[in-house]
Amino acid sequence: MANGTIKRIVADRGFGFIATPDGTEYFFHRSSVEDFDVLRGDEAVTFEVENSPKGPRANQVRLASAPVQG
Numbered sequence: 001m002a003n004g005t006i007k008r009i010v011a012d013r014g015f016g017f018i019a020t021p022d023g024t025e026y027f028f029h030r031s032s033v034e035d036f037d038v039l040r041g042d043e044a045v046t047f048e049v050e051n052s053p054k055g056p057r058a059n060q061v062r063l064a065s066a067p068v069q070g
Contacts, residue, residue, distance in 0.1 A: 001046045002026075003064065009039050018045060018058050028058035035063065 004018040007025060014030035030036040044064035049056050
C-alpha cells in the first residue's frame, strides 16, 4: 500500500489526484474510492498503484483513518 494526500478533486467529473510524499502524483477515478463523495481535498489516504493504458494510477483508495475491511 502507498500513502498520499488528496491533492485535487474534480467532483463533477468523478476523478481526482493523489500526491505522495516524494512528489509523485496519481490519477484516480471515483470507482476506485469507497467514499468518493466525502472527499474534499487534503485527506490522508492509502492506495494501491496499478498500471493503466495512460500510465500508473491509484486504485483501492481509502481514507487513512478508515478501517480496512477484509
